[in-house]
Amino acid sequence: xxxxxxxxxxxxxxxxxxxxxxxxxxxxxxxxxxxxxxxxxxxxxxxxxxxxxxxxxxxxxxxxxxxxxxxxxxxxxxxxxxxxxxxxxxxxxxxxxxxxxxxxxxxxxxxxxxxxxxxxxxxxxxxxxxxxxxxxxxxxxxxxxxxxxxxxxxxxxxxxxxxxxxxxxxxxxxxxxxxxxxxxxxxxxxxxxxxxxxxxxxxxxxxxxxxxxxxxxxxxxxxxxxxxxxxxxxxxxxxxxxxxxxxxxxxxxxxxxxxxxxxxxxxxxxxxxxx
Ligand SMILES: Nc1ncnc2c1ncn2[C@@H]1O[C@H](COP(=O)(O)OP(=O)(O)OP(=O)(O)O)[C@@H](O)[C@H]1O
Numbered sequence: 001x002x003x004x005x006x007x008x009x010x011x012x013x014x015x016x017x018x019x020x021x022x023x024x025x026x027x028x029x030x031x032x033x034x035x036x037x038x039x040x041x042x043x044x045x046x047x048x049x050x051x052x053x054x055x056x057x058x059x060x061x062x063x064x065x066x067x068x069x070x071x072x073x074x075x076x077x078x079x080x081x082x083x084x085x086x087x088x089x090x091x092x093x094x095x096x097x098x099x100x101x102x103x104x105x106x107x108x109x110x111x112x113x114x115x116x117x118x119x120x121x122x123x124x125x126x127x128x129x130x131x132x133x134x135x136x137x138x139x140x141x142x143x144x145x146x147x148x149x150x151x152x153x154x155x156x157x158x159x160x161x162x163x164x165x166x167x168x169x170x171x172x173x174x175x176x177x178x179x180x181x182x183x184x185x186x187x188x189x190x191x192x193x194x195x196x197x198x199x200x201x202x203x204x205x206x207x208x209x210x211x212x213x214x215x216x217x218x219x220x221x222x223x224x225x226x227x228x229x230x231x232x233x234x235x236x237x238x239x240x241x242x243x244x245x246x247x248x249x250x251x252x253x254x255x256x257x258x259x260x261x262x263x264x265x266x267x268x269x270x271x272x273x274x275x
Contacts, residue, residue: 008053009067011063013059024045025061025220026045026216030197034196034211035185035210036211037199040215045218053082056086080108080161082161083165087171095139096136096139096140097140101132101151123154123158129154129157132151132154149169164189164194165197166196167199169198171201182198186209204253207227208252212227222235231253237266244258
């Protein structure tokens with residue numbers, strides 16, 4: 001590993017399930033103070049990688065934070081360091097939104113200990129950051145999909161973890177809330193010095209919000225580095241089998257799929273850029 005001062009370091013991480021290798025020797029860095037985006041086509045292994053880092057899936061290899069190994073998966077100590085928003089998570093019991101967010105403070109509480117003033121402040125701040133305060137007293141089951149997604153993100157934010165792993169956190173959100181959530185995650189990284197890792201399918205949003213990008217395909221990292229370099233990489237079109245158009249609208253980067261590539265074009269793609 002090179003150059004990582006503080007943050008999350010993933011070394012040679014692999015996941016095998018049922019005899020299949022889903023993640024294969026992934027090495028990457030997610031520094032504190034930055035948003036690292038994980039991109040790649042469906043089935044590339046992005047969610048599996050995040051679940052391995054979160055400690056939900058057993059894995060080979062090493063994951064460290066600020067140079068130290070992480071506490072045991074499932075432990076409260078680990079939950080105090082790593083916040084995880086899984087893909088498509090939902091809430092099926094009718095607690096209020098505020099109560100759902102309060103659950104994010106559990107790793108900080110002793111057995112039978114109730115919320116202290118600092119916990120309540122963390123919950124209210126997380127509700128406010130996700131624009132969820134106005135429905136905080138409604139049952140989660142009576143909220144829209146996008147509102148529920150914001151509450152679940154608020155629960156992760158309320159935990160004040162050093163690392164935030166968010167798997168497609170904006171998938172259910174309207175454009176305004178997509179921007180707001182990504183800006184909020186950037187703010188969590190920069191102002192609070194957290195390492196934020198986010199899986200995104202929207203490449204324009206990734207270009208705008210992420211300092212670093214990791215492009216995955218077939219369980220491996222294809223290329224990683226500064227967002228602009230990864231988006232300019234010849235591998236982008238090839239792994240998605242899509243010709244992307246790239247430009248700027250009022251100084252904001254835009255990456256949009258233009259047309260699908262056939263197998264032969266995909267094979268030629270890296271050479272086309274190299275020439
Ligand atoms: N529990 C499992 N058992 C077996 N195979 C799995 C399991 N979970 C995921 N897979 C397979 O592993 C591969 C990677 O899945 P993963 O969910 O990590 O991809 P992804 O990059 O997050 O995709 P998407 O963009 O569609 O969410 C896929 O081929 C998927 O079918």
